[in-house]
Amino acid sequence: MSVREVLRRLGPALGLVATWTLFALLAGGKFTSWSNHELMLLQTAVVGTAAVGATWIIVSGGIDLSVGATIALGTMVIASLVRDGMPAWLAALAGIATGALIGAGIGALVVGELGRVAGVALGIAVGAWLAKTSGAALGLAVGAVVAVAAALLFRRLLGRVELSPFIVTLGLWGALRGLAKGLGDNQPVYAQSPESMATMSGLSGLMSVDKGVLLPTGVWILVAVATLAAVAMRYSVFGRHVFALGSNEETARLCGLRVERTKVLVYTLAIACAGVAAVLQTSYLSMGDPTTAQGYELKVIAAAVIGGASLSGGQGSIAGTLVGALIMTVVDNGCTKLGMDNWVQELVTGAIIVAAVALDRLRARSTDA
C-alpha cells in the first residue's frame, strides 16, 4: 500500500484527530475529561447508528431523506407500546421492526412495486381502523385480506413504476412525520401507569452516562451494529454485490445479480438500523416525540459523506461514516464547551462537509494524473 493510499484511507480519521486536538487546545480540561468523552460518544449513538444503515444505502447508489421521520415514528411506536404495558425488549423489537417495514416499503417503491406497496398500505389502514372500531381480531383478519387482494389488483393495474429513492424518501420525509404525529394525536407519548414508568426508566438505562459497562450501553449497541455492518460490507458476497450495484447497476444486471432483491434487502436492513436508533432515542428522551430527530436525515448523510462515501454510489465505509459522525459531535460539543453560539457550530459543520468532499476530490485528482 502506497503512502497516498494510506492517506486516502486515513483521511477522515486524521480530520477527526485534528478537530479533536484543536478543541483540546482551546477548551482544555472541560473538553478532554473522560466524562465529556462519554457524553460525546452518547451524543453520537443515535445519529451514528442511523448513519451505519445509511452508508449501506448510499453505497448501493440510493439515498434516504426520511430517516429522521422514521426515528420519530419509531419513538412513538415504542413509547405507545410501553405505555400500554408491553415489556421493554418487546417494544424495542417492535420499533426495529417498524424501521424494517418502512425500509422494505421504500425498497419496494424504488424497484417499481408501487402497486403492491399501495395495496399493503391500504390493507394496514383498513385493518387499523377496524381494529379501533370493532376489535383487534376482526381488524387483523380483514386487513390481511384487503392487503393481499389490493396488492394483487394494484400490481396488475399499474405494472412496474420505478421511482427514484430521492423522491420516495422525500415524500416519506413528510408522510412518516405526519403519521408519527397522528399516532399520538399531535402529543408526545409518556409512560403513565407505575409499571410502564418503571419499564421506561429501565429503557432509559441504555442512554445514561452512569450506567453500562465502562461506557453507556447505547454506545455498545452502536459499536455492535457498526461492527456487524462493517464485516458484512467487506466480507459477505451480499456486501460485494451492493458495491457493484452502486458502482454500475447495468453491470450488476449483466452479471446476473438480482438487482431488485438486493435493493429491497439493503433498504430493509439499513432502515432497521434507523429502528435501532429509534430505540436509543426513546430511551434518551424517556418518551415518544413526533417532532424529535428533525434534520437527522441530513446529519446522517453528512456523516457518510465526510467519511468518504460517494453520493453517486459504489464508495463508502462504515468506519469512515463513524468518524464522520464523531467529527460532527466533536465540533458540536467543542463549540458548546467554548461557549460559542449555535450558529457557529452550524457554520463550522457546513464548512467541514464541503471541505471533506473537496479534499477527497483533490486526492482523487492527484492519483488520476
Add this chain to the structure above:
Amino acid sequence: MAGIAKRYGATVALGGVDLEARAGEVLALVGENGAGKSTLMKVLAGAVVPDAGEMRLDGTPYRPRGPAEARRAGVAMIYQELSLAPHLSVAENVLLGCEPRRGIFVDRGALCARARQALAQVGRAELDLELRVGALGPADAQLVEIARAVALDAKVLVLDEPTSSLGREDVARLFALVRKLRASGVAIVYISHALEEVMELADRAVVLRDGVSVASFERAELSAQKLVAAMVGREVSELYPRSDSRVGEVIARVNSLTGVRRPKNASLELRRGEVLGVAGLIGAGRTELLRAIFGLDRVVSGELKVLALEGARTPGERWRQGVGMASEDRKREGLALARPIAENLCLPRLDRVARGGWTTPNRIEDAAREWIAKLGVKCASAAQPVGQLSGGNQQKVALARLLYCDADVLLLDEPTRGVDVAAKAEIYRLIDELARGARPRAVLVVSSYLPELFGICDRIAVMARGELGLARAVEELDEEAVMFEAAGGVR
C-alpha cells in the same frame, strides 16, 4: 496544426501530429479506434488543451481555451454523440450560446429568423422551429447541429463519424450538404471508419495510428487497400489468426426467439469449436438478440436451449449454465469502473470464491490473478480500479470474466470496440484460442466491422430490421453480399 501532443497519465493519445486543412476541401481523417482522431479534433475544437504544439487559423496563431472560444473563431465540431439540449427547441439549439439579444432578453424574432436561415442552408427549411429537439429523429438532429455550425459562419467544420446513426437516404443528403459547404469555401474535416465514405467524399485523407499521422493520400492515389494497410500498420492476414477448427456438437439452439420489438423470430444453432458472426447495421437488433438470449431483455416467444438445458430466462441462470456475455458498452454496462479488477472479473460467480455467503477480498483477488495473467492484462494489481486501465485492458477484463465463469457459450457484442490495434490482435488471438483450442467453446460475435467478422468467423449470419438470416460459411460470402443483405436487399 503542428506537433500536437497529448498524454493521459501513461497513455500517449497524441504524439506530435501535424495536420493541415485547406479551405474548400474535404479532408478525411481515418484510423482505428483509439488512434487519436477524436482527441486531435477535440484539440482543434478547444475541448481539450494539448500538452504541446501550435495551431494556426488563416495564418494567425489560434489557441482556444474552450469550445466557446473555438466557435467564435469559426471552428465548429459535430461530435459522435450529438451535443444538443433535448429540452430546448430547434431554434434555441441552433443559436445556443450566441442568441440574439435585446437588452437582457432573447430577441425571439431575430432568433427564429436566423435559425430559419441556417436551416434553409442545410436544406431543411421546413423544420418546425418550436419543436423540442428531443422529439427529432437522428437525421434531423444532426442537421440541426450542422445548422448550428452554419449559423456561426464556421470556417472549419469537423464531422466526427456523422453517419453512424443515419439511414441510407439521410447519408446521401448529408453528403450533398457536405459538398455544398465545401463549394462555399468551408474547410471540412471528416472522421470516419467507413472507407467507402472516405473514397466517395474526400479530397485528401490522413491516416492516424497510435497518436501519430502515418500517411497522407491525395484523391488520385486513394485506395481502400492503402488506407487499411496504413491504419493497421501490418499485413491484415496476420491480424486474424485462424487455427484448424474441429467443429463439434450443437451446444446452443435458439428457436424462433422473439423479443418485445427485436429480434423477430430468430433461429440459430451454435456448435462447439466455431465462431459465428452476426453482421448488420446499427439498430438492426443484433444487441437485442444477444440480450434476449442472455435473459437481459424480455422474450415474448421462442425457445432456447443451452447444453440441452432450458433454464429460467435470467442472466444469473445463464452464467450458471455456462453462457457468458460481454457488453458492447464497457463504460455504461460492461464494467463497474470504480471497482477493483478482481471484483469485476469474479462478479457473476462470487459464490465460487465464497463459503456460505462469506468471502474475503484476498480470496477474490487470488481467483482473479490467474486470469489476469493468462490474458496478459496490464495492471498494477488485482485490486486496482478497472477504470484506470486502457480500453484494451478493460476489454480483456470483461472477457476474462467469461473465462473465470467457465463459459462454454460466449456472446460477444463488439468485442474490439474502442481498443487499439495491438489489443485487437490479442483479442482475435484469444477468440481463436477459445473456439479452436484444447477446449473448444462456441463463440457468437456481433460486430459492425465486416473485415473483422470475415477474419475471425467460421459462419456469418446477417441481421436486418430485427430478422436474422441464415448463417453461411464465410467462404461462400463476400463483404458486398453481406452489406446488401444488411441493407435489406433480397438475394
